[in-house]
Amino acid sequence: MLTLIKAHGSGNQFFLLDQNQLTQPLTINALTRLARQLCHPQTGLLGGADGLLVIASSTIPDCLGAMRVFNADGSEAKMCGNGLRTVSRYLAEKTGKSRFRITTLEANLNVTRSANLAPNVPAFSVQIAPISMAAMDLPLAYHQLPELLNVPIPEFAAHQTFTAIAVPNPHLISFVDQISLDTLGELGQRLNAPNSYFPEGVNVSFAKILGPNRLFVQTYERGVGFTNACGTGMSATSLAFAMQHPTQFDPTSDLTVLNPGGLVKTHVTLGKTVATSTLRLIGNATFTAKVTLTEKDLRTGSFAQAHIDTTNEEAAYQTFIHHAKQTVL
């Protein structure tokens, strides 16, 4: 038997699979198929999820594991900020460590257990890196511009400016007075269609500035669609906020970033270049259920015999968010 964990970071839902439990690792094709099967909102497990996080061993010194990210549509992503917090918790509990690194596709990232946000609401602080605005790192094909920083782009949306940042997965960010889900949804779908300005797709975030170091961010995610929260999206948006709204950015304290699924904190340090800036994402790592099933059923995508143990953490998280939103707004 093996265990899948259903988890979320700020309402961004994932299944965690530690490949070390398997007789042999699943191939990329099998992981792509499994992500689609597990995450499907109707036919998946537990109402589906936004992605599948695959944990494997790492050979890098002081890295306790490696994380790969598969979106609900099966596409692989370079990074997942909310997911990294849940993987950090999994590895912290597996090893008893509270400060270590995790290998991701383009960086070995520092993670640290933080103080619980409330009783039964564990939290982690994770590094988000590498950071780039170079069109080739997104990749972006828009009128040969070397980067997008606060650029009006009528083809994307009227009367809006856009910033593109890779952390290292690709993000397109626009600060708006009011968030139009229709505009965001149409743009998200259009820029993730074949032959768009973003040949590998892009996560699109609209952000509302609520006050100094306080944002609300809604993201349309590549490979998923609208989600409760996008960790890398909120991190990239925090960096864009620091660059574009310096009078409202206090570098000495965290930002509070609200989202439909709750809230996170981010910390931004602005370097001389974007590549020398740093980002940290701090927030909950909630395990909502543990799923036990045979390796055979996992490999065949047969979940009828899976045994579900629901935890009591979701109620604790909702209580925390209810109180937190009252204090932050």
Ligand SMILES: N[C@H](CCC[C@H](N)C(=O)O)C(=O)O
């Ligand atoms: N959809 C994203 C991956 C998941 C990232 C998001 N869930 C996060 O927390 O960062 C992408 O394709 O780049």
